[in-house]
Amino acid sequence: MSRAVRPYTILLARQKGIEVLRERASPMPPRCLPTCWAEQEDAEALRELADLGDDHAADLLVRLLAERGDLKQLRQLADNGDSRAARRLADLLVEREDVEELRQLTDAGNIHAATRLVDVLATRGDAVSLRQRADNGDVYAAARLPEVLAEQGMLELLDREVAAGTEGAARALRRARIGSADS
Incomplete structure:
Protein backbone atom coordinates (compact mmCIF):
# COMPACT_ATOMS: atom_id res chain seq x y z
CA MET A 1 0.00 0.00 0.00
CA SER A 2 1.38 3.40 -0.90
CA ARG A 3 1.98 6.08 1.70
CA ALA A 4 -0.70 8.25 0.04
CA VAL A 5 -3.35 5.57 0.56
CA ARG A 6 -2.51 4.91 4.24
CA PRO A 7 -4.12 8.01 5.75
CA TYR A 8 -7.27 7.43 3.68
CA THR A 9 -7.35 3.79 4.77
CA ILE A 10 -6.99 4.68 8.42
CA LEU A 11 -9.62 7.39 8.18
CA LEU A 12 -12.01 5.05 6.39
CA ALA A 13 -11.46 2.35 8.98
CA ARG A 14 -12.25 4.76 11.79
CA GLN A 15 -15.32 6.24 10.12
CA LYS A 16 -16.89 3.19 8.50
CA GLY A 17 -15.58 0.34 10.60
CA ILE A 18 -13.20 -2.48 9.92
CA GLU A 19 -15.67 -4.65 7.97
CA VAL A 20 -16.42 -1.91 5.40
CA LEU A 21 -12.71 -1.36 4.96
CA ARG A 22 -12.10 -5.06 4.41
CA GLU A 23 -14.90 -5.20 1.82
CA ARG A 24 -13.54 -2.23 -0.14
CA ALA A 25 -9.90 -3.14 0.16
CA SER A 26 -9.86 -6.71 -1.11
CA PRO A 27 -6.53 -6.27 -2.99
CA MET A 28 -4.93 -4.95 0.21
CA PRO A 29 -3.06 -7.64 2.16
CA PRO A 30 -4.85 -8.27 5.46
CA ARG A 31 -1.69 -7.46 7.46
CA CYS A 32 -1.38 -4.01 5.94
CA LEU A 33 -3.87 -2.18 8.12
CA PRO A 34 -2.39 -3.09 11.52
CA THR A 35 1.08 -2.42 10.14
CA CYS A 36 -0.01 1.08 9.16
CA TRP A 37 -1.37 1.70 12.62
CA ALA A 38 1.78 0.33 14.23
CA GLU A 39 3.90 2.69 12.10
CA GLN A 40 1.76 5.56 13.36
CA GLU A 41 1.99 4.22 16.91
CA ASP A 42 -1.80 4.13 17.15
CA ALA A 43 -2.24 1.77 20.09
CA GLU A 44 -5.97 2.39 20.35
CA ALA A 45 -6.61 1.38 16.75
CA LEU A 46 -4.41 -1.71 17.17
CA ARG A 47 -6.30 -2.63 20.32
CA GLU A 48 -9.65 -2.35 18.50
CA LEU A 49 -8.45 -4.63 15.73
CA ALA A 50 -6.84 -7.03 18.21
CA ASP A 51 -10.13 -7.18 20.13
CA LEU A 52 -11.77 -8.30 16.88
CA GLY A 53 -9.40 -11.27 16.83
CA ASP A 54 -6.60 -10.01 14.58
CA ASP A 55 -3.47 -11.80 15.87
CA HIS A 56 -1.13 -9.62 13.82
CA ALA A 57 -2.62 -6.49 15.40
CA ALA A 58 -2.29 -8.08 18.84
CA ASP A 59 1.40 -8.82 18.19
CA LEU A 60 2.01 -5.28 17.00
CA LEU A 61 0.15 -3.82 19.96
CA VAL A 62 2.27 -5.77 22.45
CA ARG A 63 5.44 -4.74 20.62
CA LEU A 64 4.37 -1.08 20.62
CA LEU A 65 3.47 -1.11 24.32
CA ALA A 66 6.78 -2.78 25.15
CA GLU A 67 8.73 -0.22 23.12
CA ARG A 68 6.92 2.53 25.04
CA GLY A 69 7.62 0.76 28.32
CA ASP A 70 3.90 0.82 29.10
CA GLY A 125 23.15 -16.46 43.21
CA ASP A 126 20.22 -16.05 45.61
CA ALA A 127 20.10 -19.61 46.93
CA VAL A 128 17.94 -18.59 49.90
CA SER A 129 15.13 -17.21 47.70
CA LEU A 130 15.40 -20.16 45.33
CA ARG A 131 15.15 -22.55 48.30
CA GLN A 132 12.06 -20.71 49.60
CA ARG A 133 10.40 -20.82 46.20
CA ALA A 134 11.29 -24.49 45.74
CA ASP A 135 9.86 -25.31 49.19
CA ASN A 136 6.63 -23.60 48.12
CA GLY A 137 6.32 -25.82 45.05
CA ASP A 138 8.11 -23.75 42.39
CA VAL A 139 9.51 -26.43 40.09
CA TYR A 140 11.61 -23.91 38.16
CA ALA A 141 13.34 -22.79 41.36
CA ALA A 142 13.85 -26.40 42.44
CA ALA A 143 15.49 -27.19 39.11
CA ARG A 144 17.90 -24.22 39.31
CA LEU A 145 18.77 -24.50 43.00
CA PRO A 146 21.39 -27.28 42.71
CA GLU A 147 23.26 -25.36 40.03
CA VAL A 148 23.38 -22.22 42.21
CA LEU A 149 24.49 -24.18 45.27
CA ALA A 150 27.28 -25.76 43.21
CA GLU A 151 28.39 -22.42 41.78
CA GLN A 152 28.63 -20.97 45.27
CA GLY A 153 30.52 -23.98 46.62
CA MET A 154 27.75 -24.85 49.08
CA LEU A 155 28.55 -28.56 48.87
CA GLU A 156 27.06 -29.43 52.27
CA LEU A 157 23.70 -27.99 51.21
CA LEU A 158 24.05 -29.68 47.86
CA ASP A 159 24.67 -33.02 49.66
CA ARG A 160 21.36 -32.47 51.46
CA GLU A 161 19.63 -31.88 48.12
CA VAL A 162 21.09 -35.16 46.83
CA ALA A 163 19.85 -36.98 49.96
CA ALA A 164 16.41 -35.41 49.48
CA GLY A 165 16.33 -36.67 45.90
CA THR A 166 16.30 -33.23 44.28
CA GLU A 167 16.51 -33.67 40.54
CA GLY A 168 19.85 -32.52 39.14
CA ALA A 169 21.49 -32.28 42.57
CA ALA A 170 23.75 -35.32 42.14
CA ARG A 171 24.94 -34.10 38.75
CA ALA A 172 25.61 -30.60 40.14
CA LEU A 173 27.50 -32.08 43.09
CA ARG A 174 29.70 -34.22 40.80
CA ARG A 175 30.51 -31.16 38.68
CA ALA A 176 31.27 -29.07 41.76
CA ARG A 177 33.58 -31.74 43.20
CA ILE A 178 35.37 -32.18 39.88
CA GLY A 179 35.72 -28.40 39.58
CA SER A 180 37.09 -28.03 43.12
CA ALA A 181 39.54 -30.91 42.56
CA ASP A 182 40.88 -29.12 39.45
CA SER A 183 41.55 -25.95 41.43
Missing part, protein backbone atom coordinates in the same frame (compact mmCIF):
# COMPACT_ATOMS: atom_id res chain seq x y z
CA LEU A 71 3.89 -1.73 31.92
CA LYS A 72 0.36 -0.84 33.00
CA GLN A 73 -1.25 -1.70 29.66
CA LEU A 74 0.95 -4.77 29.18
CA ARG A 75 -0.09 -6.01 32.61
CA GLN A 76 -3.73 -5.38 31.75
CA LEU A 77 -3.40 -7.50 28.61
CA ALA A 78 -1.47 -10.18 30.50
CA ASP A 79 -4.11 -10.26 33.24
CA ASN A 80 -6.70 -10.85 30.50
CA GLY A 81 -4.82 -13.91 29.26
CA ASP A 82 -2.58 -12.50 26.51
CA SER A 83 0.53 -14.68 26.71
CA ARG A 84 2.47 -12.38 24.37
CA ALA A 85 1.92 -9.49 26.76
CA ALA A 86 2.77 -11.67 29.75
CA ARG A 87 6.08 -12.67 28.17
CA ARG A 88 7.05 -9.10 27.17
CA LEU A 89 5.99 -7.76 30.56
CA ALA A 90 8.22 -10.27 32.32
CA ASP A 91 11.11 -9.42 30.00
CA LEU A 92 10.71 -5.70 30.66
CA LEU A 93 10.65 -6.27 34.40
CA VAL A 94 13.88 -8.25 34.14
CA GLU A 95 15.46 -5.42 32.14
CA ARG A 96 14.37 -3.00 34.88
CA GLU A 97 15.53 -5.42 37.57
CA ASP A 98 12.11 -5.16 39.21
CA VAL A 99 12.23 -8.41 41.19
CA GLU A 100 9.35 -7.44 43.45
CA GLU A 101 6.96 -6.93 40.52
CA LEU A 102 8.17 -10.24 39.03
CA ARG A 103 7.34 -11.91 42.36
CA GLN A 104 3.86 -10.38 42.34
CA LEU A 105 3.18 -11.53 38.79
CA THR A 106 4.53 -14.98 39.61
CA ASP A 107 2.30 -15.23 42.67
CA ALA A 108 -0.64 -14.20 40.47
CA GLY A 109 0.07 -17.16 38.18
CA ASN A 110 2.08 -15.58 35.34
CA ILE A 111 4.24 -18.49 34.21
CA HIS A 112 6.50 -16.25 32.12
CA ALA A 113 7.24 -14.11 35.16
CA ALA A 114 7.90 -17.27 37.20
CA THR A 115 10.60 -18.53 34.86
CA ARG A 116 12.17 -15.09 34.49
CA LEU A 117 12.13 -14.54 38.28
CA VAL A 118 13.97 -17.80 38.82
CA ASP A 119 16.49 -16.81 36.14
CA VAL A 120 17.14 -13.52 37.94
CA LEU A 121 17.47 -15.19 41.33
CA ALA A 122 19.84 -17.81 39.90
CA THR A 123 21.93 -15.16 38.14
CA ARG A 124 22.19 -13.26 41.41
Whole structure:
Protein backbone atom coordinates (compact mmCIF):
# COMPACT_ATOMS: atom_id res chain seq x y z
CA MET A 1 0.00 0.00 0.00
CA SER A 2 1.38 3.40 -0.90
CA ARG A 3 1.98 6.08 1.70
CA ALA A 4 -0.70 8.25 0.04
CA VAL A 5 -3.35 5.57 0.56
CA ARG A 6 -2.51 4.91 4.24
CA PRO A 7 -4.12 8.01 5.75
CA TYR A 8 -7.27 7.43 3.68
CA THR A 9 -7.35 3.79 4.77
CA ILE A 10 -6.99 4.68 8.42
CA LEU A 11 -9.62 7.39 8.18
CA LEU A 12 -12.01 5.05 6.39
CA ALA A 13 -11.46 2.35 8.98
CA ARG A 14 -12.25 4.76 11.79
CA GLN A 15 -15.32 6.24 10.12
CA LYS A 16 -16.89 3.19 8.50
CA GLY A 17 -15.58 0.34 10.60
CA ILE A 18 -13.20 -2.48 9.92
CA GLU A 19 -15.67 -4.65 7.97
CA VAL A 20 -16.42 -1.91 5.40
CA LEU A 21 -12.71 -1.36 4.96
CA ARG A 22 -12.10 -5.06 4.41
CA GLU A 23 -14.90 -5.20 1.82
CA ARG A 24 -13.54 -2.23 -0.14
CA ALA A 25 -9.90 -3.14 0.16
CA SER A 26 -9.86 -6.71 -1.11
CA PRO A 27 -6.53 -6.27 -2.99
CA MET A 28 -4.93 -4.95 0.21
CA PRO A 29 -3.06 -7.64 2.16
CA PRO A 30 -4.85 -8.27 5.46
CA ARG A 31 -1.69 -7.46 7.46
CA CYS A 32 -1.38 -4.01 5.94
CA LEU A 33 -3.87 -2.18 8.12
CA PRO A 34 -2.39 -3.09 11.52
CA THR A 35 1.08 -2.42 10.14
CA CYS A 36 -0.01 1.08 9.16
CA TRP A 37 -1.37 1.70 12.62
CA ALA A 38 1.78 0.33 14.23
CA GLU A 39 3.90 2.69 12.10
CA GLN A 40 1.76 5.56 13.36
CA GLU A 41 1.99 4.22 16.91
CA ASP A 42 -1.80 4.13 17.15
CA ALA A 43 -2.24 1.77 20.09
CA GLU A 44 -5.97 2.39 20.35
CA ALA A 45 -6.61 1.38 16.75
CA LEU A 46 -4.41 -1.71 17.17
CA ARG A 47 -6.30 -2.63 20.32
CA GLU A 48 -9.65 -2.35 18.50
CA LEU A 49 -8.45 -4.63 15.73
CA ALA A 50 -6.84 -7.03 18.21
CA ASP A 51 -10.13 -7.18 20.13
CA LEU A 52 -11.77 -8.30 16.88
CA GLY A 53 -9.40 -11.27 16.83
CA ASP A 54 -6.60 -10.01 14.58
CA ASP A 55 -3.47 -11.80 15.87
CA HIS A 56 -1.13 -9.62 13.82
CA ALA A 57 -2.62 -6.49 15.40
CA ALA A 58 -2.29 -8.08 18.84
CA ASP A 59 1.40 -8.82 18.19
CA LEU A 60 2.01 -5.28 17.00
CA LEU A 61 0.15 -3.82 19.96
CA VAL A 62 2.27 -5.77 22.45
CA ARG A 63 5.44 -4.74 20.62
CA LEU A 64 4.37 -1.08 20.62
CA LEU A 65 3.47 -1.11 24.32
CA ALA A 66 6.78 -2.78 25.15
CA GLU A 67 8.73 -0.22 23.12
CA ARG A 68 6.92 2.53 25.04
CA GLY A 69 7.62 0.76 28.32
CA ASP A 70 3.90 0.82 29.10
CA LEU A 71 3.89 -1.73 31.92
CA LYS A 72 0.36 -0.84 33.00
CA GLN A 73 -1.25 -1.70 29.66
CA LEU A 74 0.95 -4.77 29.18
CA ARG A 75 -0.09 -6.01 32.61
CA GLN A 76 -3.73 -5.38 31.75
CA LEU A 77 -3.40 -7.50 28.61
CA ALA A 78 -1.47 -10.18 30.50
CA ASP A 79 -4.11 -10.26 33.24
CA ASN A 80 -6.70 -10.85 30.50
CA GLY A 81 -4.82 -13.91 29.26
CA ASP A 82 -2.58 -12.50 26.51
CA SER A 83 0.53 -14.68 26.71
CA ARG A 84 2.47 -12.38 24.37
CA ALA A 85 1.92 -9.49 26.76
CA ALA A 86 2.77 -11.67 29.75
CA ARG A 87 6.08 -12.67 28.17
CA ARG A 88 7.05 -9.10 27.17
CA LEU A 89 5.99 -7.76 30.56
CA ALA A 90 8.22 -10.27 32.32
CA ASP A 91 11.11 -9.42 30.00
CA LEU A 92 10.71 -5.70 30.66
CA LEU A 93 10.65 -6.27 34.40
CA VAL A 94 13.88 -8.25 34.14
CA GLU A 95 15.46 -5.42 32.14
CA ARG A 96 14.37 -3.00 34.88
CA GLU A 97 15.53 -5.42 37.57
CA ASP A 98 12.11 -5.16 39.21
CA VAL A 99 12.23 -8.41 41.19
CA GLU A 100 9.35 -7.44 43.45
CA GLU A 101 6.96 -6.93 40.52
CA LEU A 102 8.17 -10.24 39.03
CA ARG A 103 7.34 -11.91 42.36
CA GLN A 104 3.86 -10.38 42.34
CA LEU A 105 3.18 -11.53 38.79
CA THR A 106 4.53 -14.98 39.61
CA ASP A 107 2.30 -15.23 42.67
CA ALA A 108 -0.64 -14.20 40.47
CA GLY A 109 0.07 -17.16 38.18
CA ASN A 110 2.08 -15.58 35.34
CA ILE A 111 4.24 -18.49 34.21
CA HIS A 112 6.50 -16.25 32.12
CA ALA A 113 7.24 -14.11 35.16
CA ALA A 114 7.90 -17.27 37.20
CA THR A 115 10.60 -18.53 34.86
CA ARG A 116 12.17 -15.09 34.49
CA LEU A 117 12.13 -14.54 38.28
CA VAL A 118 13.97 -17.80 38.82
CA ASP A 119 16.49 -16.81 36.14
CA VAL A 120 17.14 -13.52 37.94
CA LEU A 121 17.47 -15.19 41.33
CA ALA A 122 19.84 -17.81 39.90
CA THR A 123 21.93 -15.16 38.14
CA ARG A 124 22.19 -13.26 41.41
CA GLY A 125 23.15 -16.46 43.21
CA ASP A 126 20.22 -16.05 45.61
CA ALA A 127 20.10 -19.61 46.93
CA VAL A 128 17.94 -18.59 49.90
CA SER A 129 15.13 -17.21 47.70
CA LEU A 130 15.40 -20.16 45.33
CA ARG A 131 15.15 -22.55 48.30
CA GLN A 132 12.06 -20.71 49.60
CA ARG A 133 10.40 -20.82 46.20
CA ALA A 134 11.29 -24.49 45.74
CA ASP A 135 9.86 -25.31 49.19
CA ASN A 136 6.63 -23.60 48.12
CA GLY A 137 6.32 -25.82 45.05
CA ASP A 138 8.11 -23.75 42.39
CA VAL A 139 9.51 -26.43 40.09
CA TYR A 140 11.61 -23.91 38.16
CA ALA A 141 13.34 -22.79 41.36
CA ALA A 142 13.85 -26.40 42.44
CA ALA A 143 15.49 -27.19 39.11
CA ARG A 144 17.90 -24.22 39.31
CA LEU A 145 18.77 -24.50 43.00
CA PRO A 146 21.39 -27.28 42.71
CA GLU A 147 23.26 -25.36 40.03
CA VAL A 148 23.38 -22.22 42.21
CA LEU A 149 24.49 -24.18 45.27
CA ALA A 150 27.28 -25.76 43.21
CA GLU A 151 28.39 -22.42 41.78
CA GLN A 152 28.63 -20.97 45.27
CA GLY A 153 30.52 -23.98 46.62
CA MET A 154 27.75 -24.85 49.08
CA LEU A 155 28.55 -28.56 48.87
CA GLU A 156 27.06 -29.43 52.27
CA LEU A 157 23.70 -27.99 51.21
CA LEU A 158 24.05 -29.68 47.86
CA ASP A 159 24.67 -33.02 49.66
CA ARG A 160 21.36 -32.47 51.46
CA GLU A 161 19.63 -31.88 48.12
CA VAL A 162 21.09 -35.16 46.83
CA ALA A 163 19.85 -36.98 49.96
CA ALA A 164 16.41 -35.41 49.48
CA GLY A 165 16.33 -36.67 45.90
CA THR A 166 16.30 -33.23 44.28
CA GLU A 167 16.51 -33.67 40.54
CA GLY A 168 19.85 -32.52 39.14
CA ALA A 169 21.49 -32.28 42.57
CA ALA A 170 23.75 -35.32 42.14
CA ARG A 171 24.94 -34.10 38.75
CA ALA A 172 25.61 -30.60 40.14
CA LEU A 173 27.50 -32.08 43.09
CA ARG A 174 29.70 -34.22 40.80
CA ARG A 175 30.51 -31.16 38.68
CA ALA A 176 31.27 -29.07 41.76
CA ARG A 177 33.58 -31.74 43.20
CA ILE A 178 35.37 -32.18 39.88
CA GLY A 179 35.72 -28.40 39.58
CA SER A 180 37.09 -28.03 43.12
CA ALA A 181 39.54 -30.91 42.56
CA ASP A 182 40.88 -29.12 39.45
CA SER A 183 41.55 -25.95 41.43
